[in-house]
Amino acid sequence: MGWFAERAALDGTVALVTGGAGGLGEAIVTDLAANGVRMAVIDIDAEAVESVRGALDKNGGEAIVQHGDARDPEALAALFTAVDQRWGRLDTLVNVVGGTFRKPFVETSPKAWDALLRTNLLHVLHACSLAAPRMRAGGRGGSIINLTTIEAHRAAPGFAVYAAAKAAVEHFGRTLAVELAPDNIRVNNVAPDMIITPNLTKFGMGTSSVGTPLGQRVGIPMGRLGEVTDVSGCVVFLASGLSSFVTGTTLHPDGGTYASSGWFNWPDSGWANHAPRSVLEQFAPGGQPEE
Numbered sequence: 001m002g003w004f005a006e007r008a009a010l011d012g013t014v015a016l017v018t019g020g021a022g023g024l025g026e027a028i029v030t031d032l033a034a035n036g037v038r039m040a041v042i043d044i045d046a047e048a049v050e051s052v053r054g055a056l057d058k059n060g061g062e063a064i065v066q067h068g069d070a071r072d073p074e075a076l077a078a079l080f081t082a083v084d085q086r087w088g089r090l091d092t093l094v095n096v097v098g099g100t101f102r103k104p105f106v107e108t109s110p111k112a113w114d115a116l117l118r119t120n121l122l123h124v125l126h127a128c129s130l131a132a133p134r135m136r137a138g139g140r141g142g143s144i145i146n147l148t149t150i151e152a153h154r155a156a157p158g159f160a161v162y163a164a165a166k167a168a169v170e171h172f173g174r175t176l177a178v179e180l181a182p183d184n185i186r187v188n189n190v191a192p193d194m195i196i197t198p199n200l201t202k203f204g205m206g207t208s209s210v211g212t213p214l215g216q217r218v219g220i221p222m223g224r225l226g227e228v229t230d231v232s233g234c235v236v237f238l239a240s241g242l243s244s245f246v247t248g249t250t251l252h253p254d255g256g257t258y259a260s261s262g263w264f265n266w267p268d269s270g271w272a273n274h275a276p277r278s279v280l281e282q283f284a285p286g287g288q289p290e291e
């Protein structure tokens with residue numbers, strides 16, 4: 001066994017991933033399994049479930065892959081019970097499920113707020129309440145990793161309730177990290193931005209300026225969109241012994257967008273936290289930009 005595998009100590013551990021059959025979840029499952037982790041997965045997409053089950057089987061990994069809705073407490077509990085029966089241990093929980101739509105807050109309804117809280121916050125509470133006692137009883141510690149977003153750390157016009165729900169996950173995670181620290185159970189967040197997944201393309205990534213090399217240079221300090229492995233690498237690190245003293249914090253796989261927070265790398269004029277005159281003049285040619 002090499003240095004990395006020995007320090008990571010993932011081989012033979014057990015991880016449960018919600019939303020683990022597509023997008024970021026699939027990459028996380030693939031990369032944990034590649035490090036010898038036994039996988040339990042729940043996903044709402046029946047086709048993706050079949051595909052991930054086939055891929056895990058093909059690579060000889062041990063896995064339980066269930067088709068179900070992570071927002072349903074009974075479906076979640078059934079997966080945890082299946083893990084108890086099959087392996088009798090749980091080392092890692094990764095809460096991937098989340099999602100939103102774009103609309104100004106005043107045009108949204110209580111029904112929509114409820115749906116956003118269910119999709120982004122409540123199942124995280126359920127999953128953590130199922131995982132923590134099991135990890136504690138196992139006596140080996142554990143790692144809980146919640147997928148949040150850059151929008152949990154800044155204003156997000158059109159995404160107010162999603163951003164609030166993800167910020168709630170972040171803060172819940174900090175408190176849980178402290179409560180569970182004496183049991184060596186770590187709780188951390190991963191807050192991605194600009195990662196290409198089918199979900200992100202729903203928000204017009206293909207047609208917006210960040211779909212172009214120039215748009216990426218202006219809006220993303222590292223000058224490129226993220227790959228799913230930019231996120232799964234963070235999750236593998238947080239699940240592993242390499243992060244054994246890291247708890248209650250957040251990793252930001254975002255190419256620097258959180259750090260730059262409003263600063264853009266404009267062609268010609270370089271970094272600025274406002275649009276250069278040459279850009280504004282396109283909207284008011286030859287004259288003063290509109291007030």
Ligand SMILES: NC(=O)c1ccc[n+]([C@@H]2O[C@H](COP(=O)([O-])OP(=O)(O)OC[C@H]3O[C@@H](n4cnc5c(N)ncnc54)[C@H](O)[C@@H]3O)[C@@H](O)[C@H]2O)c1
Pocket residue numbers: 018019020021022023024025042043044045048068069070071096097098099147148149150191192193194195196197198199200
């Ligand atoms: N892609 C990005 O750049 C990005 C940016 C910020 C935050 N995130 C967050 O990362 C997470 C994953 O994002 P993604 O782009 O991979 O999303 P995605 O929509 O591709 O979802 C990942 C998987 O979750 C499954 N899923 C969705 N709802 C489910 C449910 N109720 N029960 C079980 N499975 C369900 C989907 O079928 C899919 O396989 C989300 O929490 C999202 O808010 C992503």
